[in-house]
Amino acid sequence: MKNSPSGSADGHVTVVGAGIVGTCSALYLQRQGFDVTLVDRDGPGEGASSGNAGSLGVASIPPGSMPGLIWKLPGMMTDPLTPLAVDRLYMLRSMPWFMRFMWNSRRAKVERIADARNALLSRIFEGYQPLIDDAGAEDLIAHQGKLHVYERADGLARSAYALEMRRRRGVEVREMNGDEAREMEPALSPIIKGAAFFPGVHTVLNPLRLVQDFAEHFVRRGGTLLREAVRGFEIGADGPSRMITDAGGHDVDKVVIAAGAWSKTLAKQMGSNPPLEAERGYHNMITDPGIKIGTSITSNERYVVLTQMEHGLRVSGIAQFSGLHSEPDYALADRVLENARVVVPSLEGKVDSKWSGPRPSLPDSLPIIGPSPRYPKVYFAFGHDHVGLAAGGITGKLIGELVAGRPTSVDLTPYRADRF
Numbered sequence: 001m002k003n004s005p006s007g008s009a010d011g012h013v014t015v016v017g018a019g020i021v022g023t024c025s026a027l028y029l030q031r032q033g034f035d036v037t038l039v040d041r042d043g044p045g046e047g048a049s050s051g052n053a054g055s056l057g058v059a060s061i062p063p064g065s066m067p068g069l070i071w072k073l074p075g076m077m078t079d080p081l082t083p084l085a086v087d088r089l090y091m092l093r094s095m096p097w098f099m100r101f102m103w104n105s106r107r108a109k110v111e112r113i114a115d116a117r118n119a120l121l122s123r124i125f126e127g128y129q130p131l132i133d134d135a136g137a138e139d140l141i142a143h144q145g146k147l148h149v150y151e152r153a154d155g156l157a158r159s160a161y162a163l164e165m166r167r168r169r170g171v172e173v174r175e176m177n178g179d180e181a182r183e184m185e186p187a188l189s190p191i192i193k194g195a196a197f198f199p200g201v202h203t204v205l206n207p208l209r210l211v212q213d214f215a216e217h218f219v220r221r222g223g224t225l226l227r228e229a230v231r232g233f234e235i236g237a238d239g240p241s242r243m244i245t246d247a248g249g250h251d252v253d254k255v256v257i258a259a260g261a262w263s264k265t266l267a268k269q270m271g272s273n274p275p276l277e278a279e280r281g282y283h284n285m286i287t288d289p290g291i292k293i294g295t296s297i298t299s300n301e302r303y304v305v306l307t308q309m310e311h312g313l314r315v316s317g318i319a320q321f322s323g324l325h326s327e328p329d330y331a332l333a334d335r336v337l338e339n340a341r342v343v344v345p346s347l348e349g350k351v352d353s354k355w356s357g358p359r360p361s362l363p364d365s366l367p368i369i370g371p372s373p374r375y376p377k378v379y380f381a382f383g384h385d386h387v388g389l390a391a392g393g394i395t396g397k398l399i400g401e402l403v404a405g406r407p408t409s410v411d412l413t414p415y416r417a418d419r420f
């Protein structure tokens with residue numbers, strides 16, 4: 001990598017995907033001095049980044065695959081209460097992914113994954129604050145904490161390992177009984193027997209607007225935003241030389257693949273075959289829900305999340321494995337709502353909109369952030385599963401540093417592409 005005498009990097013970088021990860025990467029590349037083109041077939045943030053639950057989750061350290069999962073998973077695949085929905089036809093195709101996922105539930109591995117997740121999640125604001133300040137987006141961040149609620153009397157005890165895993169890594173956790181939880185959130189049902197409050201978890205009040213504000217700032221700073229679908233790349237001896245889109249083609253120098261759940265095909269063209277699955281989630285938006293909540297609420301047994309957004313209450317959940325190109329099944333959004341109404345019975349109001357989008361998920365609950373093993377001018381930034389909003393800012397910072405040839409703020413070894 002060549003750096004200019006002033007210390008700022010020069011050259012051109014093309015970032016594919018204007019979700020939260022690609023947009024933050026584009027902004028940090030600009031800050032490093034690169035000329036940057038950000039390309040997305042839709043508007044910025046319109047993939048998974050638009051519909052998430054808004055949580056800047058320092059507490060999301062436990063990976064998806066935890067000790068004991070191997071015994072629970074078969075039941076989860078059939079129990080309508082759980083968030084897991086596996087399409088029967090797709091089950092066979094996703095089996096290798098699930099085998100790897102379960103293999104990662106060994107305690108020693110879980111601890112290593114938790115460290116690597118924490119290395120990103122403990123730096124949420126290190127990544128975001130400069131971007132939020134630059135874009136003037138502070139009004140989108142609510143510092144209100146997150147409440148995990150339990151219906152089972154032994155819920156907290158059963159979560160002891162996951163809670164302790166967070167505490168050991170510096171996350172503040174306040175355990176409370178059902179009455180204390182209802183004092184905090186009066187809308188909670190009497191069936192709630194206990195809760196864990198995470199005061200350090202903050203909320204983005206409109207994740208789509210956050211990406212849009214960032215993208216506008218990127219353009220104001222001289223970045224090029226293209227609304228084109230990338231079909232592939234012409235590959236020369238040194239790697240990609242031209243990007244082919246539905247609108248024609250563009251010469252490329254350095255390339256960052258940040259296309260969320262759609263990254264696999266593009267990564268394949270770059271010589272990698274990451275085991276990336278689309279883990280589809282759903283939400284309902286209710287403008288007039290008849291309740292007011294002061295913190296984001298997650299039901300530990302029903303895996304639904306209630307978040308007060310700037311434009312209404314968002315009720316989200318579900319992890320559906322049915323392939324990236326399957327049609328959404330909005331009955332699953334209804335299931336999310338039914339479960340939320342058990343936790344917060346006074347939740348009413350008409351659903352204004354339903355949404356579905358794919359989390360980009362790898363079986364070890366860690367993203368790929370790093371250079372392509374094959375082409376030195378290609379970089380990967382995808383696979384952030386349930387924490388892409390939280391980790392988007394710091395991922396962008398790391399990509400900026402990496403492409404500029406500078407030491408990275410976090411050791412990137414756990415996120416390398418060739419670990420699979």
Ligand SMILES: Cc1cc2nc3c(=O)[nH]c(=O)nc-3n(C[C@H](O)[C@H](O)[C@H](O)COP(=O)(O)OP(=O)(O)OC[C@H]3O[C@@H](n4cnc5c(N)ncnc54)[C@H](O)[C@@H]3O)c2cc1C
Pocket residue numbers: 016017018019020021022039040041042043044045046047048049050051052053054055056057228229230231258259260261262263280281282283316317357358359360381382383384385386387388389390391
């Ligand atoms: C219901 C739900 C709740 C969630 N809650 C949270 C939460 O509370 N906190 C949290 O941290 N995370 C949460 N997540 C996860 C988070 O939303 C994702 O991890 C994150 O949005 C991924 O961002 P991304 O930029 O990698 O992908 P995306 O936002 O999906 O962006 C990828 C972009 O690439 C573009 N693209 C793809 N292929 C091409 C192509 N060939 N050409 C051009 N453009 C292309 C797409 O149009 C898209 O805009 C949630 C997810 C869901 C579904």
